[in-house]
Amino acid sequence: MTTLPSRPSVAGLSGERFRVVYHLFGSEAEAHAKAMDICLEQTVEFPADLVPAGDIQDSIVGQIESLQAIGPDHYEAIISYANETGGSEFPQLLNVIFGNISIKAGIRVIRLDLSPTLLEAYRGPRFGQQGWRDLLGVQDRPLLMTALKPMGLSAKDLAYIAYECALGGLDIIKDDHGLANQPFAPYQERVERCAEAVAKANAQTGLKCQYMPNVTAPADQIVTRAGVAKQAGAGSLLICPGLTGFDSLRQLADDETIALPIASHPSFYGSLVTSPQNGFSHYALYGQLQRLMGADSSIYPNFGGRFAFSQAECESIVAGCHDPMGHFKPIFPTPGGGMSMANIPQMKAVYGNQVMYLVGGGLHRHSDDLTANARHFIEMIAS
Amino acid sequence: MTTLPSRPSVAGLSGERFRVVYHLFGSEAEAHAKAMDICLEQTVEFPADLVPAGDIQDSIVGQIESLQAIGPDHYEAIISYANETGGSEFPQLLNVIFGNISIKAGIRVIRLDLSPTLLEAYRGPRFGQQGWRDLLGVQDRPLLMTALKPMGLSAKDLAYIAYECALGGLDIIKDDHGLANQPFAPYQERVERCAEAVAKANAQTGLKCQYMPNVTAPADQIVTRAGVAKQAGAGSLLICPGLTGFDSLRQLADDETIALPIASHPSFYGSLVTSPQNGFSHYALYGQLQRLMGADSSIYPNFGGRFAFSQAECESIVAGCHDPMGHFKPIFPTPGGGMSMANIPQMKAVYGNQVMYLVGGGLHRHSDDLTANARHFIEMIAS
Numbered sequence: 137m138t139t140l141p142s143r144p145s146v147a148g149l150s151g152e153r154f155r156v157v158y159h160l161f162g163s164e165a166e167a168h169a170k171a172m173d174i175c176l177e178q179t180v181e182f183p184a185d186l187v188p189a190g191d192i193q194d195s196i197v198g199q200i201e202s203l204q205a206i207g208p209d210h211y212e213a214i215i216s217y218a219n220e221t222g223g224s225e226f227p228q229l230l231n232v233i234f235g236n237i238s239i240k241a242g243i244r245v246i247r248l249d250l251s252p253t254l255l256e257a258y259r260g261p262r263f264g265q266q267g268w269r270d271l272l273g274v275q276d277r278p279l280l281m282t283a284l285k286p287m288g289l290s291a292k293d294l295a296y297i298a299y300e301c302a303l304g305g306l307d308i309i310k311d312d313h314g315l316a317n318q319p320f321a322p323y324q325e326r327v328e329r330c331a332e333a334v335a336k337a338n339a340q341t342g343l344k345c346q347y348m349p350n351v352t353a354p355a356d357q358i359v360t361r362a363g364v365a366k367q368a369g370a371g372s373l374l375i376c377p378g379l380t381g382f383d384s385l386r387q388l389a390d391d392e393t394i395a396l397p398i399a400s401h402p403s404f405y406g407s408l409v410t411s412p413q414n415g416f417s418h419y420a421l422y423g424q425l426q427r428l429m430g431a432d433s434s435i436y437p438n439f440g441g442r443f444a445f446s447q448a449e450c451e452s453i454v455a456g457c458h459d460p461m462g463h464f465k466p467i468f469p470t471p472g473g474g475m476s477m478a479n480i481p482q483m484k485a486v487y488g489n490q491v492m493y494l495v496g497g498g499l500h501r502h503s504d505d506l507t508a509n510a511r512h513f514i515e516m517i518a519s
Numbered sequence: 520m521t522t523l524p525s526r527p528s529v530a531g532l533s534g535e536r537f538r539v540v541y542h543l544f545g546s547e548a549e550a551h552a553k554a555m556d557i558c559l560e561q562t563v564e565f566p567a568d569l570v571p572a573g574d575i576q577d578s579i580v581g582q583i584e585s586l587q588a589i590g591p592d593h594y595e596a597i598i599s600y601a602n603e604t605g606g607s608e609f610p611q612l613l614n615v616i617f618g619n620i621s622i623k624a625g626i627r628v629i630r631l632d633l634s635p636t637l638l639e640a641y642r643g644p645r646f647g648q649q650g651w652r653d654l655l656g657v658q659d660r661p662l663l664m665t666a667l668k669p670m671g672l673s674a675k676d677l678a679y680i681a682y683e684c685a686l687g688g689l690d691i692i693k694d695d696h697g698l699a700n701q702p703f704a705p706y707q708e709r710v711e712r713c714a715e716a717v718a719k720a721n722a723q724t725g726l727k728c729q730y731m732p733n734v735t736a737p738a739d740q741i742v743t744r745a746g747v748a749k750q751a752g753a754g755s756l757l758i759c760p761g762l763t764g765f766d767s768l769r770q771l772a773d774d775e776t777i778a779l780p781i782a783s784h785p786s787f788y789g790s791l792v793t794s795p796q797n798g799f800s801h802y803a804l805y806g807q808l809q810r811l812m813g814a815d816s817s818i819y820p821n822f823g824g825r826f827a828f829s830q831a832e833c834e835s836i837v838a839g840c841h842d843p844m845g846h847f848k849p850i851f852p853t854p855g856g857g858m859s860m861a862n863i864p865q866m867k868a869v870y871g872n873q874v875m876y877l878v879g880g881g882l883h884r885h886s887d888d889l890t891a892n893a894r895h896f897i898e899m900i901a902s
Contacts (some may be wrong), residue, residue: 139679140679141676144671144673146703147673177544180668180697181666181668181695182668182669182879183878183883186880186883187669191767195671196671217690220702220703221670223700223702227699227736227737227759227762227763228700228735230762231735235759235786236787238790238793239785239789239792240826241793241794241827259886286570287579288527289527289584293527296522312564313566314561314614316606318673319603319606320529320530320532333900352614354622354766377764378613379765380610383763384738386736386737404614404621406619406620406797407791407798408788408790410623411793411794411797414790414794444623457890495833496565497565497569500566501569
């Protein structure tokens with residue numbers, strides 16, 4: 137071959153496309169330019185006038201399906217992409233949705249509308265709400281999780297807290313997400329002691345409380361740590377995909393040798409939502425993307441706590457966790473951060489039953505007796 | 520044990536601390552509250568009044584080393600953390616630096632000042648500028664890289680472009696970062712064809728042009744793909760740590776069986792810099808963090824191109840790639856995006872010699888003869 141075809145045909149195109157809803161900020165002309173830019177930047181990354189005619193221009197380049205004003209200097213664009221641009225690989229799908237354009241201000245991903253074939257390419261949450269409830273044997277009230285903290289305690293002290301909380305009837309006792317493999321509470325010792333403590337409490341209560349270790353770890357150790365956790369009797373796993381990469385959660389959820397429910401913690405990627413004209417909507421990040429990764433629970437900061445999420449943003453997260461999405465199971469929205477006895481009634485009114493609450497420091501505040509505190513919290517959310 | 524110690528001692532504390540420089544936005548009272556909040560949120564994640572006295576309060580909780588106004592509603596805080604909070608694991612180090620507080624607006628990481636022990640725990644860039652130059656046999660001019668595009672071309676067509684560019688004397692020919700494992704140019708076929716094409720050109724020119732495949736892939740396939748690349752004769756690797764997770768790059772760089780120079784592409788994590796009061800400084804994200812990951816080249820959008828980085832921001836990236844940082848080698852700042860023949864003189868004035876330029880679409884614009892275009896670009900940057 138001595139030259140490039142002028143109209144290269146693209147092999148393997150199915151004709152099926154997926155859609156992404158973006159919000160664009162600026163004047164009408166700017167919004168139009170941004171929409172055009174997204175179509176190129178997220179796919180061919182090539183000057184428009186140099187894109188070869190034929191399949192590449194007609195199918196590979198993103199297409200503006202609609203563009204309309206929804207407020208002053210605020211536009212909604214729906215852009216479609218050929219399935220094959222993202223393929224069945226999650227990192228590349230993320231790249232098409234929000235790769236280079238993440239570096240351009242005034243573009244926010246609002247909602248993913250994936251095609252049937254793409255949805256089928258991902259397993260999604262292995263357990264979802266119902267599967268996790270079945271493991272816990274709790275069907276008719278919100279679930280309640282706490283976190284082992286503060287960092288610096290020994291594995292033995294953390295196991296003591298785990299025991300006390302499990303005795304009080306909490307459903308899940310997770311590692312604080314800052315517990316990794318530090319010298320004061322090394323991973324293996326912590327996991328074995330805490331799993332044993334929770335099992336001991338379960339033997340007394342007859343309940344099925346789960347210990348949930350944090351497997352956020354170096355890339356090559358995540359699955360190994362999950363194996364250690366499973367071996368020790370942990371009932372579920374915690375991971376921070378902002379720290380490990382979104383596809384690490386996907387890999388963990390897909391692993392048949394692990395097969396435990398997974399909670400996803402929002403550490404590190406807050407910048408994806410803090411600026412309202414950039415990044416992702418709460419719905420897409422804490423809802424849809426978590427289900428794509430395969431998380432069974434999406435932890436996020438509750439409204440009214442020490443973070444700035446609004447009630448409406450939290451309600452949109454609930455929708456992102458619950459809304460129909462192909463074969464993907466609904467997962468537990470898991471509001472945490474600043475929960476106290478005082479705001480439980482308000483939370484019940486907003487969240488209803490299909491929720492997993494995370495109470496951390498608040499559990500330690502009520503009294504020195506963690507078991508009594510745990511019982512009290514459970515009673516309040518069940519009543 | 521029937522209770523927790525009131526002053527728990529923390530095992531394994533060395534007494535050494537590392538520092539993070541944050542910029543805080545708001546009033547003086549707000550800045551002070553944010554600094555206090557960072558100290559707790561990034562470590563014990565526990566209400567201040569409930570933190571146990573002793574080692575946890577004295578060492579595990581972050582400490583405000585300084586807090587000063589540097590502009591209206593703009594403060595600089597230096598906060599130190601015990602080495603052991605972050606440990607020698609990169610995801611947890613990131614978690615301490617910018618975990619939960621990523622979800623709070625008005626906090627930006629400006630600079631990392633890691634302790635000697637922490638720096639020693641990371642290998643950093645395996646090649647750095649000098650090591651990579653030695654492999655290429657080019658010592659005295661900026662390096663020049665291009666990207667194979669547009670997406671949709673077959674492996675055969677991409678290999679043809681690679682051949683033409685290598686013949687023209689380019690130093691590195693990388694996959695466009697959107698080339699993953701799509702049906703139109705499957706990874707293995709593409710890598711074998713492109714590596715072969717570049718080797719063929721090298722045999723003619725006597726140069727050591729490198730083909731650099733994109734190993735951004737599902738978490739469990741990154742190292743495998745890098746092995747395929749090495750086997751095929753690829754000279755270096757491209758990865759997008761925003762898509763794969765920062766620690767995936769670290770793992771790849773540390774892998775003794777791969778041991779190829781790595782370029783890091785900025786896809787997906789632009790939101791970490793687009794809002795000036797959140798996320799990371801350009802210096803920290805595109806400089807320091809890349810070296811911690813082990814990247815030998817940090818790709819970022821050049822000023823004056825189609826992204827909005829300022830010249831000052833780009834110069835700070837150069838500093839982050841070059842500044843002394845323990846044993847870490849200086850790496851190549853790699854400005855790309857919108858480079859053209861026209862702006863080469865300006866880029867030379869700003870960047871000098873210790874830079875790797877990335878020219879994409881611009882290489883295709885000059886004329887239809889890619890080999891001649893490549894030669895012309897090389898001559899211009901070498902003159």
